[in-house]
Amino acid sequence: MCRHWAQCWGCKTTKTSGEMDKPLISRRLVDSDGSLAEAPSEAPKVGILGSGDFARSLATRLVGSGFGVVVGSRNPKRMAGLFPSAAQVTFQEEAVGSPEVIFVAMFREHYSSLCSLSSQLAGKILVDVSNPTEQEHLQHRESNAEYLASLFPTCSVVKAFNVISAWTLQSGPRDGNRQVPICSDQPEAKRTVSEMVHAMGFTPVDMGSLVSAREVEAMPLRLLPGWKVPALLTLGLLVFFYAYNFVRDVLHPYLQEGKNKFYKLPVSVVNTTLPCVAYVLLSLVYLPGVLAAALQLRRGTKYRRFPDWLDHWLQHRKQIGLLSFFCAALHALYSFCLPLRRSHRYDLVNLAVKQVLANKSHLWVEEEVWRMEIYVSLGVLALGTLSLLAVTSLPSIANSLNWREFSFVQSTLGFVALVLSTLHTLTYGWTRAFEESRYKFYLPPTFTLTLLVPCVVILARGLFLLPCVSRRLSKIRRGWEKDGAIKFTLPMDHTLAQKTSHV
Ligand SMILES: Cc1cc2nc3c(=O)[nH]c(=O)nc-3n(C[C@H](O)[C@H](O)[C@H](O)COP(=O)(O)OP(=O)(O)OC[C@H]3O[C@@H](n4cnc5c(N)ncnc54)[C@H](O)[C@@H]3O)c2cc1C
Numbered sequence: 001m002c003r004h005w006a007q008c009w010g011c012k013t014t015k016t017s018g019e020m021d022k023p024l025i026s027r028r029l030v031d032s033d034g035s036l037a038e039a040p041s042e043a044p045k046v047g048i049l050g051s052g053d054f055a056r057s058l059a060t061r062l063v064g065s066g067f068g069v070v071v072g073s074r075n076p077k078r079m080a081g082l083f084p085s086a087a088q089v090t091f092q093e094e095a096v097g098s099p100e101v102i103f104v105a106m107f108r109e110h111y112s113s114l115c116s117l118s119s120q121l122a123g124k125i126l127v128d129v130s131n132p133t134e135q136e137h138l139q140h141r142e143s144n145a146e147y148l149a150s151l152f153p154t155c156s157v158v159k160a161f162n163v164i165s166a167w168t169l170q171s172g173p174r175d176g177n178r179q180v181p182i183c184s185d186q187p188e189a190k191r192t193v194s195e196m197v198h199a200m201g202f203t204p205v206d207m208g209s210l211v212s213a214r215e216v217e218a219m220p221l222r223l224l225p226g227w228k229v230p231a232l233l234t235l236g237l238l239v240f241f242y243a244y245n246f247v248r249d250v251l252h253p254y255l256q257e258g259k260n261k262f263y264k265l266p267v268s269v270v271n272t273t274l275p276c277v278a279y280v281l282l283s284l285v286y287l288p289g290v291l292a293a294a295l296q297l298r299r300g301t302k303y304r305r306f307p308d309w310l311d312h313w314l315q316h317r318k319q320i321g322l323l324s325f326f327c328a329a330l331h332a333l334y335s336f337c338l339p340l341r342r343s344h345r346y347d348l349v350n351l352a353v354k355q356v357l358a359n360k361s362h363l364w365v366e367e368e369v370w371r372m373e374i375y376v377s378l379g380v381l382a383l384g385t386l387s388l389l390a391v392t393s394l395p396s397i398a399n400s401l402n403w404r405e406f407s408f409v410q411s412t413l414g415f416v417a418l419v420l421s422t423l424h425t426l427t428y429g430w431t432r433a434f435e436e437s438r439y440k441f442y443l444p445p446t447f448t449l450t451l452l453v454p455c456v457v458i459l460a461r462g463l464f465l466l467p468c469v470s471r472r473l474s475k476i477r478r479g480w481e482k483d484g485a486i487k488f489t490l491p492m493d494h495t496l497a498q499k500t501s502h503v
């Protein structure tokens with residue numbers, strides 16, 4: 001039997017290396033009625049302890065990938081019917097006899113019940129698939145896998161498959177998560193299990209030694225980790241702008257003129273809130289790039305780390321950008337629905353009646369017509385450009401672009417979208433910022449609040465385009481450094497510096 005047991009399995013099957021990562025319910029194992037037929041006798045046997053949801057899915061996947069499976073259960077009679085016919089379900093003692101690799105598909109609190117099997121398990125590879133709950137994760141210092149290794153010191157423990165749900169395991173990796181983080185203190189054992197991960201249609205991600213198991217076990221506990229801060233930022237902006245628009249558009253007419261404009265709350269106030277949030281978020285996507293460039297220009301090098309807050313901000317731009325796109329798309333939908341509303345129709349009729357009573361026939365203000373035509377068109381162009389950025393955010397699309405194409409779409413087109421949105425907002429706002437009647441409780445029109453950050457970004461980016469600045473910036477990005485840019489003293493300089501300082 002060659003060194004890498006599972007690799008040996010890889011040699012035997014007819015799969016070429018390219019096929020290794022394809023999910024496989026191998027043809028010869030599926031009967032005409034689609035049930036999984038008997039596994040070939042020479043298929044390497046894999047053991048599974050536990051007969052729950054995970055064990056069942058794992059057995060299905062392993063059998064479908066050409067392995068022989070023996071399941072160890074405390075109650076085999078009851079559980080056998082739930083497993084594929086190709087899998088053998090028996091008592092735990094029997095199940096751990098022949099297989100080299102044994103998956104422990106149980107909860108941590110039940111690991112100690114396996115100690116009676118220590119002698120049979122000696123020298124085998126135990127795969128820990130368990131996930132602690134949030135509370136358990138905090139409560140235990142060592143990971144579940146390290147705990148299993150402490151119970152069975154004569155075994156090689158490998159952490160794997162815990163991030164894959166029983167359902168994905170059963171149905172096979174689709175677009176979602178194909179990656180299986182894997183770690184172990186025994187490289188051989190890790191390699192064997194990695195080959196199995198491949199054979200099952202997943203992609204192993206080597207996470208190093210077993211000490212990383214704690215980090216691997218924390219992965220399923222996280223919920224959209226990179227989105228927390230951007231989501232809170234968006235929520236904060238939505239609350240702020242909604243409150244601001246409520247005060248200006250509903251409360252002010254109610255208190256000052258006794259007019260009831262509460263009907264504006266569901267659509268109109270939302271449609272002055274969403275665009276402002278979208279626009280501010282979009283400017284916050286490109287502001288950190290400007291700050292980073294300014295820092296590099298000032299320092300005269302790119303070889304110094306950005307401050308943590310800027311680093312963090314740069315890491316979250318994708319999420320902030322996608323949230324901006326989402327708000328802008330909702331804003332466009334709301335805008336298209338404005339004319340559908342009953343209130344809009346009443347306003348139109350009332351306006352017509354007023355026209356007639358005032359004996360005015362022709363209501364056409366050329367400037368207003370052009371203003372609206374232009375700002376709606378600019379809005380559509382801005383959203384269209386943002387959609388390109390959103391599409392290239394999809395990993396499958398991003399992977400098909402080289403970094404220059406990606407950066408062109410994200411950096412250049414993204415900036416064009418910011419300029420278009422600014423023009424859209426300015427033509428929408430037009431002269432409103434200068435009309436006293438637009439200031440309610442002395443509060444300026446909402447769009448004026450949104451213009452500050454984008455204008456700073458646009459001006460700064462304009463400045464960076466100046467030949468003297470852009471030449472210097474591209475030199476810095478190609479690794480040029482201003483002399484003395486890096487402030488570190490070599491040991492000998494240090495003594496030299498000390499000597500000279502006494503002179
Ligand atoms: C809808 C939408 C979707 C988005 N999706 C993504 C996404 O999928 N992934 C993503 O990363 N962002 C995404 N973003 C955010 C944004 O588009 C990108 O981060 C974009 O690259 C930012 O461009 P930039 O010009 O501001 O900064 P960058 O081009 O990243 O440059 C920032 C700074 O880094 C430094 N720098 C840049 N290049 C170099 C270099 N070669 N050498 C040294 N220093 C350099 C410079 O100081 C520069 O100013 C998305 C935004 C939106 C609106």
Ligand SMILES: NC(=O)C1=CN([C@@H]2O[C@H](COP(=O)(O)OP(=O)(O)OC[C@H]3O[C@@H](n4cnc5c(N)ncnc54)[C@H](OP(=O)(O)O)[C@@H]3O)[C@@H](O)[C@H]2O)C=CC1
Pocket residue numbers: 049050051052053054055072073074075079104105106107108110113129130131132161162163164165166167
């Ligand atoms: N379900 C999922 O999607 C995922 C589960 N996991 C992990 O897989 C492991 C199993 O999860 P899951 O299959 O959902 O859990 P289940 O509760 O469905 O199954 C656990 C199995 O453990 C066995 N077991 C052995 N000894 C004991 C004991 N003393 N008391 C109770 N049960 C015992 C039982 O099998 P029997 O009675 O036959 O001995 C039982 O079926 C867990 O560590 C979980 O974190 C990881 C990723 C995803």
Ligand code: HEM
Pocket residue numbers: 268271272273275276278279282328331332335336375376378379380381382383386421424425428445446447448450
């Ligand atoms: C299909 C695309 C778009 C259409 C049809 C559209 C249409 C409109 C309309 C009709 C208004 C006036 C809102 C009202 O008075 O109720 C408006 C305002 C505004 N839009 Fe858009 N827009 C689009 C895209 C965008 C995008 C992509 C952004 C920025 C990311 C944006 C930002 C704004 C801003 C900031 C305002 C001013 C809101 C205020 O202060 O009242 N719009 N847009």
Ligand SMILES: [Cu+2]
Pocket residue numbers: 002007008009011
């Ligand atoms: Cu071999």
Ligand SMILES: [Fe+3]
Pocket residue numbers: 108132136137139140143144
């Ligand atoms: Fe624990």
